[in-house]
Every structure is written in structure tokens, then in C-alpha cells.
Amino acid sequence: MKKKKILSLRPSQLAMSLLEVEIKTKEYKKMSPKKLKKTLSEEPVPVVQAPNGDLYLIDNHHKTCALWMAGVKSVYVKVVYRFPKSVSYREFWRRMIKNHWAHPFDTRGNGPVDSLYFPKDIRGIGNDPYRTLAWLCRQHGGYKNSKKTFAEFKWANYFRKKRLLKSSYLTDFRLGLKKALVAARHPDARRLPGYMGKDEI
Known part of the structure; x- marks a missing residue:
């Protein structure tokens, strides 16, 4: 289990609930440093490693965004799968969607959206x-x-x-x-x- 900077983690969805993020952010801000540290270590964020080495969130987008809004810069991650370097970019996304690791739909429910439109970090996810x-x-x-x-x-x-x-x-x-x-x-x-x-x- 490694610790990674939140903004280095790539999102696998384009939309979320900002109200949910706001409420979770308040909850994290209320936590004592000791409790927050324990929470982070006990609840690692699941990711997959892309062929180029990038780490993609496959869940916990709201949680990760809320932590960043609460001032947390890094989180523990759990790599659930590492894609071989030989896998093409197109094949990587095909498998991401097939395995339900990516949700290629925008804030209006339209999609599937081309992978080129996915944000680079959680700050780019729409409401x-x-x-x-x-x-x-x-x-x-x-x-x-x-x-x-x-x-x-x-x-x-x-x-x-x-x-x-x-x-x-x-x-x-x-x-x-x-x-x-x-x-x-x-x-x-x-x-x-x-x-x-x-x-x-």
C-alpha cells in the first residue's frame, strides 16, 4: 500500500455530486488529525495502473475530492490491477469500461464520451x-x-x-x-x- 498525491490520480468518471463532496469535506475537516490519519490508512483508494504507469481511480471519487478540499494532499492507494505495458491506449479504455472501472458519461448523462475528454485530476470532474x-x-x-x-x-x-x-x-x-x-x-x-x-x- 503506497501513498500518492491526490492530484496525480486520474479520474475514471466525468461527473459527480458536488453537494455530496461538500458534506464529506465538512466531515473530514471535523476529524482530529489522529482519526483522519487512521481513516486514511484503513481505507485505501482503489486504483488501476495504466500501461504508461498512470494511476486511475476506479472508485471513491467523491471521497478523494472531499479529502483534497479538506486540505489532504496525499492518500493511500491499493492497486487492484496493473495493465501490461504492451496494451494500447484504445484497448486500455475498452477494458476499463468492460470491467466497470470507468463511467464515460457526462454531467447530463450523455455518452459514452471519448476518453480524451476525461479530466486529468479530480478538480476537473463536473457536477x-x-x-x-x-x-x-x-x-x-x-x-x-x-x-x-x-x-x-x-x-x-x-x-x-x-x-x-x-x-x-x-x-x-x-x-x-x-x-x-x-x-x-x-x-x-x-x-x-x-x-x-x-x-x-
């Missing part, structure tokens, strides 16, 4: 209001936490299709959340990860 709505919905019991990859992005796209937010730049999610909590229990969402249905209200 997706519907990803925020999906996170808030789970936090308020709309659906269960799921270990399936990109679960909250799937919920975000479900809510996006229903146009539960009036504007992509909406910052007040109270009304949208009320609608999302109802939509999350609807049979239309039964195939989404963490779906609970009306029986579990």
Missing part, C-alpha cells in the same frame, strides 16, 4: 444535479445502498428521464427529493440496484 438527487434519495431511505457499480448514476438517469428537477442548475433539491422518493418506490424502478418497492415503506 451532475441528478447524481446529487440520487444520493439524497438514498440518504432519505428511497432505496438501499448497493455494491453494484455506478448504482447511484443509474438512479440519477432514472430520475433524469422523469425530469424531476426543473433546471440542471437547481440548487434547492427539496421539491425534487419529494418527487424522487415517490418515483423510487414506483414499479418502473424495480430493476434498479437497491430498489425496495412500496412493501418496504
Whole structure:
């Protein structure tokens, strides 16, 4: 387990919830130096090593961004796979997507986006209001936490299709959340990860 500078880690997604990052940032800032150090050592960030040696985040983008916003410059990483140097750039990204290590969709859910448009570090990841709505919905019991990859992005796209937010730049999610909590229990969402249905209200 090695320690790497946060800004040296390449993102494997283009969108996230900035509200979630903001809240996580406040939580990290409240931690004592001792507790923060323990948290960092016990929860390494999973990465894969690209053929050129670059390290790509394959999870914990919100956590990593929040830590950086909280003033943390480096994190422990766990390399889960090292790509052979012989693998081409195109093949690298094909495998990243196939293995669900990359989410090539932008802040409006459009994609797949060409790998050339992925940001160089976590500062370049955009804000997706519907990803925020999906996170808030789970936090308020709309659906269960799921270990399936990109679960909250799937919920975000479900809510996006229903146009539960009036504007992509909406910052007040109270009304949208009320609608999302109802939509999350609807049979239309039964195939989404963490779906609970009306029986579990």
C-alpha cells in the first residue's frame, strides 16, 4: 500500500455530486488529525495502473475530492490491477469500461464520451444535479445502498428521464427529493440496484 498525491490520480468518471463532496469535506475537516490519519490508512483508494504507469481511480471519487478540499494532499492507494505495458491506449479504455472501472458519461448523462475528454485530476470532474438527487434519495431511505457499480448514476438517469428537477442548475433539491422518493418506490424502478418497492415503506 503506497501513498500518492491526490492530484496525480486520474479520474475514471466525468461527473459527480458536488453537494455530496461538500458534506464529506465538512466531515473530514471535523476529524482530529489522529482519526483522519487512521481513516486514511484503513481505507485505501482503489486504483488501476495504466500501461504508461498512470494511476486511475476506479472508485471513491467523491471521497478523494472531499479529502483534497479538506486540505489532504496525499492518500493511500491499493492497486487492484496493473495493465501490461504492451496494451494500447484504445484497448486500455475498452477494458476499463468492460470491467466497470470507468463511467464515460457526462454531467447530463450523455455518452459514452471519448476518453480524451476525461479530466486529468479530480478538480476537473463536473457536477451532475441528478447524481446529487440520487444520493439524497438514498440518504432519505428511497432505496438501499448497493455494491453494484455506478448504482447511484443509474438512479440519477432514472430520475433524469422523469425530469424531476426543473433546471440542471437547481440548487434547492427539496421539491425534487419529494418527487424522487415517490418515483423510487414506483414499479418502473424495480430493476434498479437497491430498489425496495412500496412493501418496504
